Amino acid sequence: MNFKAYLNTISNRARSLPVVILYVTEGCNLKCVTCSYRKPMPGELSFEEITVLAESLKQFGLRHIVYSGGEPLLRRDFPEISGLFQNTGIKQTLLTNGLLLEKRLPELQNVFSEIIVSIDGADADTHNRIRGVNSFDIIIAGISAAVSAGENVSIRTVLQKQNYRALPEFITMARYAGVKRISFLAADVSSEAYGRDSIAHKLDQKGTIENESAIALNPDETAELRSIINEMAVKNKRDFDNGFISESPEKLLGFADYYDALRGVGRFPNTLCNAPMVSLVITSTGDVHPCFFLPAFTNVRNTPFPLAANTESIKQIRKSVRTYEPHECKRCVCTLYTSPRNALADKF
Numbered sequence: 252m253n254f255k256a257y258l259n260t261i262s263n264r265a266r267s268l269p270v271v272i273l274y275v276t277e278g279c280n281l282k283c284v285t286c287s288y289r290k291p292m293p294g295e296l297s298f299e300e301i302t303v304l305a306e307s308l309k310q311f312g313l314r315h316i317v318y319s320g321g322e323p324l325l326r327r328d329f330p331e332i333s334g335l336f337q338n339t340g341i342k343q344t345l346l347t348n349g350l351l352l353e354k355r356l357p358e359l360q361n362v363f364s365e366i367i368v369s370i371d372g373a374d375a376d377t378h379n380r381i382r383g384v385n386s387f388d389i390i391i392a393g394i395s396a397a398v399s400a401g402e403n404v405s406i407r408t409v410l411q412k413q414n415y416r417a418l419p420e421f422i423t424m425a426r427y428a429g430v431k432r433i434s435f436l437a438a439d440v441s442s443e444a445y446g447r448d449s450i451a452h453k454l455d456q457k458g459t460i461e462n463e464s465a466i467a468l469n470p471d472e473t474a475e476l477r478s479i480i481n482e483m484a485v486k487n488k489r490d491f492d493n494g495f496i497s498e499s500p501e502k503l504l505g506f507a508d509y510y511d512a513l514r515g516v517g518r519f520p521n522t523l524c525n526a527p528m529v530s531l532v533i534t535s536t537g538d539v540h541p542c543f544f545l546p547a548f549t550n551v552r553n554t555p556f557p558l559a560a561n562t563e564s565i566k567q568i569r570k571s572v573r574t575y576e577p578h579e580c581k582r583c584v585c586t587l588y589t590s591p592r593n594a595l596a597d598k599f
């Protein structure tokens with residue numbers, strides 16, 4: 252029973268912080284069209300600072316840490332960082348582009364409850380075009396090595412203009428790769444996530460990204476996507492039912508609605524989210540965000556945890572998220588909802 256987490260879901264004050272997404276670096280070795288992370292940010296948190304942060308998070312009820320970035324495996328001391336949370340009962344998930352997975356696997360075996368690898372093409376050409384680097388074969392080899400080593404590996408794909416027609420082929424590819432499941436996201440094209448924040452650009456740490464119309468589907472394409480999904484709902488029923496495809500057909504159809512709404516056709520799909528009540532995102536320089544998409548409200552260097560979890564501004568943000576006031580919430584592509592019942596049952 253996690254009574255503190257339960258109270259989080261019904262109020263604007265955090266009694267604990269069950270989930271943290273930690274960007275261990277904002278440097279990346281790929282050049283995706285949807286994201287401008289390239290070089291590490293100046294002044295990223297040192298291992299000593301992360302050690303202090305880890306201790307305060309553990310004391311504040313951390314249950315699950317998700318490593319993201321940037322590319323976490325670029326950081327040489329990443330095994331030491333994940334080691335701070337080992338043998339504590341805290342679940343660890345790695346989000347990676349997979350380019351260094353095979354190389355670094357020996358240092359990182361039996362650490363993660365899940366390794367989620369991003370692949371944006373069901374074939375090498377599409378993936379390499381979207382990700383800006385010839386990386387498909389290396390990533391598939393990394394997945395294969397991790398699966399052979401007994402790791403729980405899954406694939407995550409951003410469904411976008413260049414790859415939506417291959418949706419059925421992604422399922423075949425995931426099956427051949429031997430992963431446990433495949434999940435999909437629509438492309439976020441409008442928030443400050445994925446390195447689109449102005450400070451990062453001013454610091455010239457970032458690459459260029461494609462504009463919205465090169466990523467988002469147009470209404471003809473969303474019509475085609477809907478018919479592909481409707482066919483899959485029948486053909487791949489078992490994959491949907493047993494969770495091999497993480498999203499339901501209805502959720503995938505919501506991606507078409509989202510892309511239509513971006514072009515002013517129809518409404519954005521309804522979101523159900525209480526991410527800032529149970530989780531926070533900490534960037535490589537210590538900025539603390541309510542979620543992937545909302546702007547930072549403090550920095551751990553000025554305001555350490557547990558104080559950072561209950562500043563006046565984050566309490567106000569939690570209040571506004573309850574009624575989906577922020578414009579980012581109205582068009583959000585990656586929500587997180589933990590029901591009070593699951594929070595009480597400590598399911599994070």
Ligand code: SF4
Binds near residue numbers: 321
């Ligand atoms: S989306 Fe991920 S893999 Fe692609 S450039 Fe951004 S951080 Fe790197």
Ligand code: SF4
Binds near residue numbers: 522579580584587
């Ligand atoms: S709906 Fe999206 S933008 Fe709003 S709080 Fe949830 S994750 Fe953040």
